[in-house]
Structure formats: C-alpha cells, structure tokens
Amino acid sequence: MEVDRLADALESLGLEHALDAVLTANQSTQVCLTSSFQAEDMVVAHVLRKQVPGVRVLFLDTGYHFAQTYEYRDRMTQQWSLNLVNVVPEQTVAEQESAFGILYRSEPTRCCQLRKVEPLMRVLEPFDIWFTGLRREQSPTRKNLKKLELHRLPTGKTLWKVSLLADWNWEQVWQYVNANEIPSLPQYDEGYLSIGCQPCTALPSNPNNPRSGRWGGTKLECGIHTFSTRAER
Numbered sequence: 628m629e630v631d632r633l634a635d636a637l638e639s640l641g642l643e644h645a646l647d648a649v650l651t652a653n654q655s656t657q658v659c660l661t662s663s664f665q666a667e668d669m670v671v672a673h674v675l676r677k678q679v680p681g682v683r684v685l686f687l688d689t690g691y692h693f694a695q696t697y698e699y700r701d702r703m704t705q706q707w708s709l710n711l712v713n714v715v716p717e718q719t720v721a722e723q724e725s726a727f728g729i730l731y732r733s734e735p736t737r738c739c740q741l742r743k744v745e746p747l748m749r750v751l752e753p754f755d756i757w758f759t760g761l762r763r764e765q766s767p768t769r770k771n772l773k774k775l776e777l778h779r780l781p782t783g784k785t786l787w788k789v790s791l792l793a794d795w796n797w798e799q800v801w802q803y804v805n806a807n808e809i810p811s812l813p814q815y816d817e818g819y820l821s822i823g824c825q826p827c828t829a830l831p832s833n834p835n836n837p838r839s840g841r842w843g844g845t846k847l848e849c850g851i852h853t854f855s856t857r858a859e860r
C-alpha cells in the first residue's frame with residue numbers, strides 16, 4: 628500500500644522533506660498538532676505553520692499546568708498567530724476534586740484519563756492527520772515509534788499519526804530551537820527536561836532519563852499516546 632511505502636521512505640528524510648512528502652500524499656485539510664508547548668512541539672509547529680497556515684494546535688488544558696506554561700502558551704500563540712484549540716475536560720478542577728478528591732495523588736491514571744485522554748479522543752475525531760512532537764529517545768515506550776503510523780481511534784476512525792522528530796535526539800531539538808531563535812518554556816532554565824502538569828512534574832531524578840521527573844517515576848505515559856491503536860496498513 629502507498630502508506631507503507633511512504634512510511635518507509637520517511638524514515639530516511641529530514642524534517643522539511645518528510646513534511647512535504649506527508650502533505651503531498653495526504654491532502655486533507657483536517658490537520659492538527661497536539662502540543663504541550665515543549666521544545667519538540669515548538670519545532671514541529673515552527674515548520675508546520677508555514678506549510679499548513681491555520682493548522683489546529685490542540686493544547687490539553689488539564690487545569691493543572693504551571694503558570695509559566697499558560698503564560699508561554701498565550702505568548703507564543705500571539706507571536707506565531709497559532710490557531711490554538713484549548714481542549715478542556717468535562718469537569719473543572721474544582722468539580723473533579725469535589726467529586727473524587729485529589730486524583731493525581733490517589734489515581735493518576737484516572738486523572739489523566741479524565742483530563743487528557745477522553746478530551747483528546749473527542750477532539751481528534753474529525754482529523755485525518757495528527758502531528759506530534761514524539762521522539763523515540765524519550766521513553767522505552769516510544770522506542771519503536773515510526774514517523775508515520777496509521778492509527779485507529781476507539782470509534783473506529785483511522786488517521787495518520789505523524790511524528791517527524793521520531794529519530795531526533797535531544798541535542799538536535801535544541802540546535803533547531805537555537806538556530807531558529809525559538810523562545811522556550813522557562814522551566815527548562817530551571818533544569819526540567821520534560822514538562823507536563825505541575826503536580827506530576829519534578830526535576831528529573833536521572834539526568835539520562837528526561838521523563839524520570841514525571842509522576843514520580845511511577846508511570847511513563849499519561850495515555851494520550853497509547854489509547855489509539857496502530858492499524859494494519
């Protein structure tokens with residue numbers, strides 16, 4: 628199938644050529660990027676917004692992000708004229724805490740399900756191409772990531788999940804950020820290497836494992852990259 632051949636070809640292409648190839652092969656206008664406004668997401672946004680003006684940038688607003696993250700999100704949205712889609716859960720933080728207590732302490736997987744996974748599942752439904760800033764190096768759970776994967780949502784809908792930086796290392800990300808003078812989240816200056824919700828993000832305990840500061844090392848993924856399944860191509 629064409630998707631198989633394209634997926635194989637992308638593995639040897641650089642960032643902009645790979646993006647060109649994806650957009651030539653799939654001309655749907657239903658294109659989005661999920662972004663937590665970390666450095667990788669900003670690299671993808673930097674190239675994608677030139678090729679797909681108005682691309683929807685989906686930010687999972689759990690209500691638990693750092694104040695600096697909200698400030699940076701708003702600043703970059705204005706500076707780059709991003710088409711931000713602020714994706715919110717069904718319950719506010721106050722409503723959830725009133726109903727279930729502090730889930731990020733007692734049941735973080737359920738908290739992520741309510742505040743990230745279910746809202747993303749709902750909002751992804753109309754899209755045909757889903758760009759991410761995922762890299763293989765980030766986690767053992769991502770080591771087999773392909774730049775192009777066909778994914779099936781729980782409803783049965785399939786879409787292209789595209790991770791143009793799959794083969795990039797941390798140094799390449801920062802070379803790109805610096806070369807293009809992209810502002811970055813201020814928490815990086817404090818030593819954070821992977822930045823999510825504030826209660827579940829700490830300085831990494833192992834500098835060789837950037838995600839070791841997430842969830843106190845008790846889990847590796849929030850679930851937004853594991854709820855959809857790789858579909859047969």
Ligand code: SF4
Pocket residue numbers: 689691730731734735736738739740742743823824825826827849
């Ligand atoms: S990362 Fe923490 S605060 Fe954010 S949704 Fe998951 S458990 Fe809740």
